[in-house]
Amino acid sequence: MTTTHNLIVSARAPDQLRDVRIQRGYTMHAEGSVLISVGNTQVLCTASVEEKVPPHKRGSGEGWVTAEYGMLPRATNTRGSREAAKGKQSGRTQEIQRLIGRSLRAVFDLKKLGERTIQLDCDVIQADGGTRCASITGAYVAAQDAVSWLLARGLITESPVLHPVAAVSVGIVGGAPVLDLDYVQDSSCDTDMNVVMTGAGHFVEVQGTAEGAAFSRTEMNRLLDLAEKGIGELIALQQQALLV
Amino acid sequence: MTTTHNLIVSARAPDQLRDVRIQRGYTMHAEGSVLISVGNTQVLCTASVEEKVPPHKRGSGEGWVTAEYGMLPRATNTRGSREAAKGKQSGRTQEIQRLIGRSLRAVFDLKKLGERTIQLDCDVIQADGGTRCASITGAYVAAQDAVSWLLARGLITESPVLHPVAAVSVGIVGGAPVLDLDYVQDSSCDTDMNVVMTGAGHFVEVQGTAEGAAFSRTEMNRLLDLAEKGIGELIALQQQALLV
Amino acid sequence: MTTTHNLIVSARAPDQLRDVRIQRGYTMHAEGSVLISVGNTQVLCTASVEEKVPPHKRGSGEGWVTAEYGMLPRATNTRGSREAAKGKQSGRTQEIQRLIGRSLRAVFDLKKLGERTIQLDCDVIQADGGTRCASITGAYVAAQDAVSWLLARGLITESPVLHPVAAVSVGIVGGAPVLDLDYVQDSSCDTDMNVVMTGAGHFVEVQGTAEGAAFSRTEMNRLLDLAEKGIGELIALQQQALLV
Amino acid sequence: MTTTHNLIVSARAPDQLRDVRIQRGYTMHAEGSVLISVGNTQVLCTASVEEKVPPHKRGSGEGWVTAEYGMLPRATNTRGSREAAKGKQSGRTQEIQRLIGRSLRAVFDLKKLGERTIQLDCDVIQADGGTRCASITGAYVAAQDAVSWLLARGLITESPVLHPVAAVSVGIVGGAPVLDLDYVQDSSCDTDMNVVMTGAGHFVEVQGTAEGAAFSRTEMNRLLDLAEKGIGELIALQQQALLV
Amino acid sequence: MTTTHNLIVSARAPDQLRDVRIQRGYTMHAEGSVLISVGNTQVLCTASVEEKVPPHKRGSGEGWVTAEYGMLPRATNTRGSREAAKGKQSGRTQEIQRLIGRSLRAVFDLKKLGERTIQLDCDVIQADGGTRCASITGAYVAAQDAVSWLLARGLITESPVLHPVAAVSVGIVGGAPVLDLDYVQDSSCDTDMNVVMTGAGHFVEVQGTAEGAAFSRTEMNRLLDLAEKGIGELIALQQQALLV
Amino acid sequence: MTTTHNLIVSARAPDQLRDVRIQRGYTMHAEGSVLISVGNTQVLCTASVEEKVPPHKRGSGEGWVTAEYGMLPRATNTRGSREAAKGKQSGRTQEIQRLIGRSLRAVFDLKKLGERTIQLDCDVIQADGGTRCASITGAYVAAQDAVSWLLARGLITESPVLHPVAAVSVGIVGGAPVLDLDYVQDSSCDTDMNVVMTGAGHFVEVQGTAEGAAFSRTEMNRLLDLAEKGIGELIALQQQALLV
Secondary structure, eight states, X not given: OOOSSOOOOOOOOTTOOOOEEEEESOSSSXXXXXXXXXXXXXXXXXXXXXXXXXXXXXXXXXXXXXXXXXXXXXXXXXXXXXXXXXXXXXXXXXXXXXXXHHHHHTTBOHHHHOSOEEEEEEEEEXXXXXXXXXXXXXXXXXXXXXXXXXXXXXXXXXXXXXXXXXXXXXXXETTEEEESOOHXXXXXXXXXXXXXXXXXXXXXXXXXXXXSSOBOHHHHHHHHHHHHHHHXXXXXXXXXXXXX | OOOSSOOOOOOOOTTOOOOEEEEESOSSSSSEEEEXXXXXXXXXXXXXXXXXXXXXXXXXXXOEEEEEEEEOTTSSSXXXXXXXXXXXXXXXXXXXXXXXXXXXXXXXXXXXXXXXXXXXXXEEEEOSSOHHXXXXXXXXXXXXXXXXXXXXXXXXXXXXXXXXXXXXXXXXXXXXXXXXXXXXXXXXXXXXXXXXXXXXXXXXXXXXXXXXXXXXXXXXXXXXXXXXXXXXXXXXXHHHHHHO | OXXXXXXXXXXXXTTOOOOEEEEESOSSSSSEEEEEEETTEEEEEEEEEXXXXXXXXXXXXXXXXXXXXXXXXXXXXXOOOOHHHHTSOOHHXXXXXXXXXXXXXXXXXXXXXXXXXXXXXXXXXXXXXXXXXXXXXXXXXXXXXXXXXXXHTTSOSSOOBOSOEEEEEEEEETTEEEESOOHHHHHHXXXXXXXXXXXXXXXXXXXXXXXXXOBOHXXXXXXXXXXXXXXXXXXXXXXXXXXX | OOOSSOOOOOOOXXXXXXXEEEEESOSSSXXXXXXXXXXXXXXXEEEEEESOOOGGGTTSSOOXXXXXXXXXXXXXXXXXXXXXXXXXXXXXXXXXXXXXXXXXXXXXXXXXXXXXXXXXXXXXXXXXXXXXXXXXXXXXXHHHHHHHHHHHTTSOSSOOBOSOEEEEEEEEETTEEEESOOHHHHHHOSEEEEEEEEXXXXXEEEXXXXXXXXXXXXXXXXXXXXXXXXXXXXXXXXXXXXXX | OOOSSOOOOOOOOTXXXXXXXXXXXXXSSSSEEEEEEETTEEEXXXXXXXXXXXXXXXXXXXXXXXXXXXXXXXXSSSOOOOHHHHTSOOHHHHHHHHHHHHHHHXXXXXXXXXXXXXXXXXXXXXXXXXHHHHHHHXXXXXXXXXXXXXXXXXXXXXXXXXXXXXXXXXXXXXXXXXXXXXXXXXXXXXXXXXXXXXXXXOEEEEEEEESSSOBOHHHHHXXXXXXXXXXXXXXXXXXXXXXX | OOOSSOOOOOOOOTTOXXXXXXXXXXXXXXXXXXXXXETTEEEEXXXXXESOOOGGXXXXXXXXXXXXXXXXXXXXXXXXXXXXXXXXXXXXXXXXXXXXXXXXXXXXXXXXXOSOEEXXXXXXXXXXXXXXXXXXXHHXXXXXXXXXXXXXXXXXXXXXXXXXXXXXXXXXXXXXXEESOOHHHHHHOSEEEEEEEETTSOEEEEEEEESSSOBOHHHHHHHHHHHHHHHHHHHHHHHHHHHO
């Protein structure tokens, strides 16, 4: 039996990222199409250029960057119900897609994009923790490919991308800070924090939640240190992938 | 003309909370019913005791604490559409009600609550920034009244409340950190951060978002300092209100 | 403990209204904002001026007056589910908001309003019977304030309001006609009738329903006598409130 | 061309009903199935016996009678959109089906029905005014057939029907009271009143609405006189149809 | 008791259609209105002319033909729930209305129709198998009447109808091929095939489904033979009905 | 730039399948997980075993096999809207998932499956025509893997699978019959037919649609010949994949 995706066993240091793979041109239709794998988590991120903007941007001369997020029903250990069949997106899904959209807009000069939309779709093929962070990190690469597509066609003359952007989760597991939680770690952690940062080392989003015990200022600082380290590495990997 | 709610003009220091008023027993049916005013923001927080739990808690011996959030259509400067008429809650509404629920659960020992639910409803009567934070701060007081109601009837013999919990927004406005943003400040700020903390000085949630420029670690630290100060004051006000 | 809303015990004659209080300027954003209390029933009625009309009025030179109605989940003795969370308004809610809209339109000259909408929102803060009637009576006052706002800004030069309008419920309780039923009376009555009348003593709506035994023409006449008396008093109270 | 349904031209006195035809056994599956024609208005009323009751009646030993109402998209002069395709019933539809249900329950002893439901479906095949009144009048006959079906099978031993019930619309058209308005009259009337009465001459529902000018007590009395006359005739026609 | 629709007992040869009746002008408002009875199955098919087209046809100079399908709740042996009340059309309903629309469009020259829509509504009054086929056969006659209406008013000068179109079901029941299955036959058959053909003897749709055992090429051929025979007879009946 | 999925150019004979690749074990959580590629069309088919059955099978001792279908928004040349965000599945989606479910059930002995469900999810990663046929062909392999999983755990002792099943599209393009249409061929064809057959050479479903001109019996026969050939080859490829 051909098994293309085996379980990747984690034997990492607490400050070590899982294995990250970024595959560009993964599907053929989208202007940008990236499969990002972070450990066993796999997200297909596509960027679609649409020559229209939402109502609040019409006539502004500015563009828009937005995102939608989904999870295939059996991306998870037990099957989740299909949101299209239930007839609505969960609160969790909406929260995540709003986060992805804000994170990407934070590194775009919407004026330079012109009155068009980059629509990002992040669909989780396989889930093992950290899907929202993988989505942001992968969506940035897909968005870059869409920008290159626009530049190559002369639709824009200057890149609207101000900085790279990437995201990672950090948390306190069994009392100790850990970088890049997988599903088992995420389920048992006391504090879970998702951090989005730019290539310039600034924060775009910090979302920390005490799942169990509330966390101290000191713990927060240690988590932010880990996140800074991890995001630096992720941004290097994005840049590598974009050089190919 | 009898005007019961005049505009409260802000002439505050950047590290000063707006005027806070917490009125208990605001409506007559709920086990806990609190109107919290933070400047011109007014939220009615009710706590309802229900002798049932959601499916994932049935038979566990544990209770549940959850929240719903709404805004009256004309709580805002221009009328927003009624979510019941549109047939769905916005992503923003769902995000906020999930945050309120998590924040309150963080200070509850669900075992001591017994297999029942405290349902919190936070309805914004008048909005001027900071409605999610006012909801959390007010919901804590309503939840305490519902707990007193349970204790008084002998339905529980020990309080399941572990700590007080309160929330405040902080942000960077015109380059400077400000505590407890009103709507005008919130609309123009570069970074907006909602912080939820317990009476023990620990963090339950930190949600920081760069609306404009990404923020540095130094700025983040200054914002957290402000939030700690404000939440300390809010928790004192909650305790005062509960003594009456 | 500060209790701002105590239970008001009814010891009234069968032809006596409950205590009525009409507070204008209750919230700060709306063009008209009225909290009406009828006994323990409290409804916040706001009137919003919107410079647009629904499709069937576009280009007609005429305006529109319409209403939406809602009840906070814990306005009632046991918590009702939130319509926004369920994703639809109940048949009862739709019936009531259609009634409020028709009642107010009956006293408006839509031509004089010009091509704009007065949107009434009636949200029940606390329920103890008669919420639809209190909504109509309060919405009239809020609508008048919105009209004053339009006149003060010169947007209209003549009031489009033709008459005052108010509403009251009457019913047969234990065989005897009673004015202005509270929740307990409403639950046990044989016949429940909601009557909407203008200041000129004419009927806008009469909705009588036999909950138990069907009612005779004689009983109907006695109910209408009571309603005429009660509405006369309500209209006097509206006028008083508008003089302040 | 075979035209089975020609336009029936009205040349009636103001106190005269339109031609009424009541066909029992109209379709083959339902326990009661009646096509009622009132002038050009045609409504198919079926009564279905279901051996279950809604949650609020479970274990009560009592039954339930309820109704649903619909209109075929091209029952009207211009096509209306299909409610099933739009995904929701209009406020008007819900109002009408609640009225039909209440009207029929008013003449049923739910204890004698036993713990089962009579579900009435009123579907308008062709509309020319007065569809809700025709639905009630026809549904009574269908319900009687369902009761006979239950009696014939020995499922009940005594009829739960207390009285006949029928409904008619009355209105003020061009200043004069008119019985049984057709669509053209209904569209131009000042006041429209739907009256539901039992065979004992008592009121079950009175719903009067001023479409244009508000109406006086005198006008109301004249309308009720007309309605009493019309309903007496409709009940005689129901009894005739049930004798066949 | 007047029973207008008695059960029609089938004693037919396996290659014999049930009794078919096509009544034009069945209701008064629609441009085409046909009640088609095929055995006990009765479908009201109306054709409405609307002077607009869906977005994908705007400005094309071409028209559109489309269909909606519904079943009255008690058209069937046990009551089905009302799709308008459930808030969505079933997959089966959508499949059928898409099939009706495609079938009719196959015989229309949309250019000759001009930029307008013929909207077909097929509502099942009574069901006994074969409702989708009866809908197509009846809708063709209703569409022809709508085309005549357009020609008579000079809105078009040439008929856009290229061919007649009709449909029939065939199946393998107890091992033998049968034409025009009723409900009992349909429920017990091994293979069910719906065939749509033009007057020229060509196929528009063939939809065969093995309900039980899969079917052989030989069986398929025998079913198609039966369908060709049945559709030839149905088209002759349509032409007869249109001559009246 | 690493391009993992290049456009596969078709230079095939009219009776030749596109390149087919069947990868088992594609994702790690599902009991069966297959990526099927047919030319540029790629569908991820997962089979999930659930120890419950839908209501109509409860207590029957029989199991159930059902399917859901979805398409990633940018699987297509221009982005389609996300069904979860729109809040409903299109008629096309429902048609396809009903077809997949019926096709698989046709080769399952539900008694031998025991009272459990095999839930198939077919999600289109990249679309280039023939997605429903690829879904059926791939879902069969995923279902087989789920059956092997059940056998390996001793949950069943005998395979409930009666036959292989596969599907292919055929059509008349430019007057000539063609096997396995890609998107360009599908868009321009006159007749499109989806054929589902078992390994025993029998038909499970035949769905032929005249997109342009209606098709003759002769053309139908030539299309069925092509389909038989193609499905024979697909079933051989399934068997090969299952041997690995």
